[in-house]
Amino acid sequence: MSIIKTFDVVIIGAGGAGLRAAVEIPKEYSCAVLSKVFPPRSHTGTAQGGVCAALGNMEEDSPENHVFDTIKGSDYLGDQDKIEIMCYDAVRAIIELEHMGLPFSRNAEGKIAQRKFGGHTKPVDPNEPFGKRVPVDRACYSADRTGHVMLQTLYENCIKNSVNFFSEYFVTEIIIENGICKGVVAFDISTGEIIIFHSKVVMVATGGYGRVYRITSNAHVGTGDGTALIYNAGLPLEDMEFYQFHPTGLWRLGILVSEAARGEGGILKNKDGERFMARYAPSVMDLAPRDMVSRAIITEIREGRGIKGSDGTDYVFLDVSHLGKKIIDEKLPEITGFARTYLGVEPTKEPIPIQPTAHYAMGGIPTNENCEVFLNETGDIVKGLYAAGECACVSVHGANRLGTNSLLDLVVFGRRGGKAINKFLQSVELSGINRDAADKSKYAMQNILEKSGNEKVYAIRTELQESMMDFCGIFRNENDLKKMVDKIKELKEKYKNISVQDKGKIFNTDLVEALELDNLISNAESTVYGALNRKESRGAHDREDFPARDDVNWLKHTFISKNGGQEPVIKYKPVTITKYQPMERKY
Amino acid sequence: MQIQVRILRYNPEKDSKPFYQDFTLPDVSPDWRLLDVLHEIKWKYDGTLTFRRSCAHGICGSDGMKVNGKNRLACSILLKDLNMNNPILIEPLPAMPIIKDLVVDMTGFFQKYEVVKPYLITKTPPPSDHERLQSNEDAEKLFESAKCILCGCCTSSCPSTWTNENYIGPAALLKAYRFVFDTRDEGADERLDIIDNPDGIWRCHTIFNCIETCPKEINITWHLSQLKKRISTREM
Ligand SMILES: Cc1cc2nc3c(=O)[nH]c(=O)nc-3n(C[C@H](O)[C@H](O)[C@H](O)COP(=O)(O)OP(=O)(O)OC[C@H]3O[C@@H](n4cnc5c(N)ncnc54)[C@H](O)[C@@H]3O)c2cc1C
Ligand code: SF4
Ligand code: SF4
Ligand code: FES
Numbered sequence: 001m002s003i004i005k006t007f008d009v010v011i012i013g014a015g016g017a018g019l020r021a022a023v024e025i026p027k028e029y030s031c032a033v034l035s036k037v038f039p040p041r042s043h044t045g046t047a048q049g050g051v052c053a054a055l056g057n058m059e060e061d062s063p064e065n066h067v068f069d070t071i072k073g074s075d076y077l078g079d080q081d082k083i084e085i086m087c088y089d090a091v092r093a094i095i096e097l098e099h100m101g102l103p104f105s106r107n108a109e110g111k112i113a114q115r116k117f118g119g120h121t122k123p124v125d126p127n128e129p130f131g132k133r134v135p136v137d138r139a140c141y142s143a144d145r146t147g148h149v150m151l152q153t154l155y156e157n158c159i160k161n162s163v164n165f166f167s168e169y170f171v172t173e174i175i176i177e178n179g180i181c182k183g184v185v186a187f188d189i190s191t192g193e194i195i196i197f198h199s200k201v202v203m204v205a206t207g208g209y210g211r212v213y214r215i216t217s218n219a220h221v222g223t224g225d226g227t228a229l230i231y232n233a234g235l236p237l238e239d240m241e242f243y244q245f246h247p248t249g250l251w252r253l254g255i256l257v258s259e260a261a262r263g264e265g266g267i268l269k270n271k272d273g274e275r276f277m278a279r280y281a282p283s284v285m286d287l288a289p290r291d292m293v294s295r296a297i298i299t300e301i302r303e304g305r306g307i308k309g310s311d312g313t314d315y316v317f318l319d320v321s322h323l324g325k326k327i328i329d330e331k332l333p334e335i336t337g338f339a340r341t342y343l344g345v346e347p348t349k350e351p352i353p354i355q356p357t358a359h360y361a362m363g364g365i366p367t368n369e370n371c372e373v374f375l376n377e378t379g380d381i382v383k384g385l386y387a388a389g390e391c392a393c394v395s396v397h398g399a400n401r402l403g404t405n406s407l408l409d410l411v412v413f414g415r416r417g418g419k420a421i422n423k424f425l426q427s428v429e430l431s432g433i434n435r436d437a438a439d440k441s442k443y444a445m446q447n448i449l450e451k452s453g454n455e456k457v458y459a460i461r462t463e464l465q466e467s468m469m470d471f472c473g474i475f476r477n478e479n480d481l482k483k484m485v486d487k488i489k490e491l492k493e494k495y496k497n498i499s500v501q502d503k504g505k506i507f508n509t510d511l512v513e514a515l516e517l518d519n520l521i522s523n524a525e526s527t528v529y530g531a532l533n534r535k536e537s538r539g540a541h542d543r544e545d546f547p548a549r550d551d552v553n554w555l556k557h558t559f560i561s562k563n564g565g566q567e568p569v570i571k572y573k574p575v576t577i578t579k580y581q582p583m584e585r586k587y
Numbered sequence: 588m589q590i591q592v593r594i595l596r597y598n599p600e601k602d603s604k605p606f607y608q609d610f611t612l613p614d615v616s617p618d619w620r621l622l623d624v625l626h627e628i629k630w631k632y633d634g635t636l637t638f639r640r641s642c643a644h645g646i647c648g649s650d651g652m653k654v655n656g657k658n659r660l661a662c663s664i665l666l667k668d669l670n671m672n673n674p675i676l677i678e679p680l681p682a683m684p685i686i687k688d689l690v691v692d693m694t695g696f697f698q699k700y701e702v703v704k705p706y707l708i709t710k711t712p713p714p715s716d717h718e719r720l721q722s723n724e725d726a727e728k729l730f731e732s733a734k735c736i737l738c739g740c741c742t743s744s745c746p747s748t749w750t751n752e753n754y755i756g757p758a759a760l761l762k763a764y765r766f767v768f769d770t771r772d773e774g775a776d777e778r779l780d781i782i783d784n785p786d787g788i789w790r791c792h793t794i795f796n797c798i799e800t801c802p803k804e805i806n807i808t809w810h811l812s813q814l815k816k817r818i819s820t821r822e823m
Binding site for chain 1: 717729
């Protein structure tokens, strides 16, 4: 029998989304925030460039411009009613962060400073919204440490509110019975003890799963545990085939060089020194959305205009040297520091070698605008279950997220989720839970510890990451995706024969990595099957064998769910369109 | 190239006390981070080797450890920048209880951080529909201190911490600076009361260990000296 702890609310994840929700839960309710790392170590802290809102502090701008950009950026797959909610709430959300203490960079009047970011534009003539558009200063920032100070600020506000943290607790299961969520099973990494957190409400805020790819900007802990747990609980995931590659990761390492570098005037160049984006997106050039820039880079490389690196892989250049040392040191200190430390490149003098890096999951756990999780594509919800942040799919990012819209998503929907939870708590009783609710997790963990197979976690993970790069990356086709489907089946078999060396209870990171690998494989599965199924190219999902967007057949969300041992089942949900009918997406 | 690594190991479930273990890695590249070396060992040689890490690029603060005698982040040092004549010596952060191998108990560190009230304290309500104003110059005065990633490298390198476990330590004091000097904050007095005592800022004897070790290159003692000045002028 396991220890049971009881709370009104359990939040899994202490990144921006989880912390923003936690701030919203009033003191009269007991709330536990579980995180597999100390809260300020969460991945939100790595975000660099900014968080957007049409404050209009630098120039004229409007929330409606932001709405249109987000819809167009999403390649019309985003739900327009949700996008309206987010963009119209953005101004309030950013001001709230400032009031909470976030140290923003400021403009000459002492207001929050803003800069340009890919895909954020406004019409040259306000009366011609569909006419020519130019980049606009919409990203609010704090040098290039926006996510870091946002995470700090939210963590500080949680301390002020005496939020109950369970740091270095690893969640292994979300308990859902008959459409009602009853809590989670977790283990205390430092002791190995398994605990049932019995609660009226669970919010999943576990972040992204970039670690399914070999080259990624995501932290080692970015294994998408929450999406995998939901999938394994038999619930659907939405639009998993849409995975964003950020154009500018440091070559070989994938460490992100924020779009802020281009927002401040940085330029992409091929081996001939040509500003190649002028050919792909004549009006906004280097500030085109990420899917387009990533494809442009790979096309340059495929056509022989990349630069060959020492290990045989190719890169192109991101040049910021012409911005001058003052701007670089003041506005881009952190990212230029990475280039210096890790590649030995001096960005004030020479261009930075970059390559696209796996960055952001547009898909995830389907929710409505109040973060309530959908049980199915017809709109029923799971009682007591909420999700927010990168692990969720509202969907505001559709087929391609615009830079700075994720941090915004975290605070807008983290807060909305928190508010919805408060309301829900007013009328709900704690439902009964089986005392053996932790047994499944317990056996699974014991099983891993006792196994003596000769497959290694590290080797399987590397194989998964390499093959995802090769077969389910920026450009996809049926042949490759089928290979990846087979690869996943093969790796699942191999996983059954793993063994870990560490058999102890205390701080067993060997065990944690094994559990995370299981989650990575699940996330790869939902991504690949979604990608194989979707026979069109839209946003970040590019099928070489179906190069055009197909609104007649595919303007719809994928809902994929597990089907016992069989192939996953795919169903669909229509896209909500309010004002903007799909148009050709040109920049 | 081949390298030698010597790591302080301790598993409380097995070992009565910590001991050093040597590893020889036959094929590593000078471009590797020290964190890559730890992963190489964990993934290919000894799965029981235990350390924290997350971001792998010096921004989450997980992997503070003592490398060749100095506290650093394993993900922010490249092999080519280390002296390779002797085995690379890797030990957990000092002055914190070891949980296992390179993982230390940071509970005390975070408790001290909470003591300084690390959040904006205001009495005047903010403007209802826009941000508080602050000049960029005033904002930038906070940036260096706000860079802190709470890795603990400074506090665990501080001789005053070693000799007095109640000393609040440089990281917490730096956090106090972050708010005391924020033009929007109105809690300076409360915070200065907390740090103006023998276990507070006055334990800092400006020995500079903290600055030498800070991976974010924060000039910690400068910030602490501003706090000291502020306290002195307050008393006058
Ligand atoms: C390098 C980089 C730069 C970025 N820059 C920007 C930017 O400038 N602007 C922008 O808008 N977006 C940016 N993004 C995207 C954005 O930062 C992320 O999408 C966002 O921070 C995710 O936040 P989150 O709260 O959903 O999850 P995270 O911050 O990833 O937090 C996840 C939390 O869940 C916990 N957790 C996960 N699994 C478990 C488990 N099994 N048990 C217990 N706890 C668990 C973790 O411990 C963590 O606390 C960037 C992303 C990266 C990688
Ligand atoms: S300067 Fe002060 S805080 Fe820093 S190491 Fe010395 S005594 Fe400690
Ligand atoms: S001041 Fe520097 S060394 Fe100290 S905790 Fe912060 S980042 Fe780490
Ligand atoms: S792993 Fe994040 S600081 Fe080193």
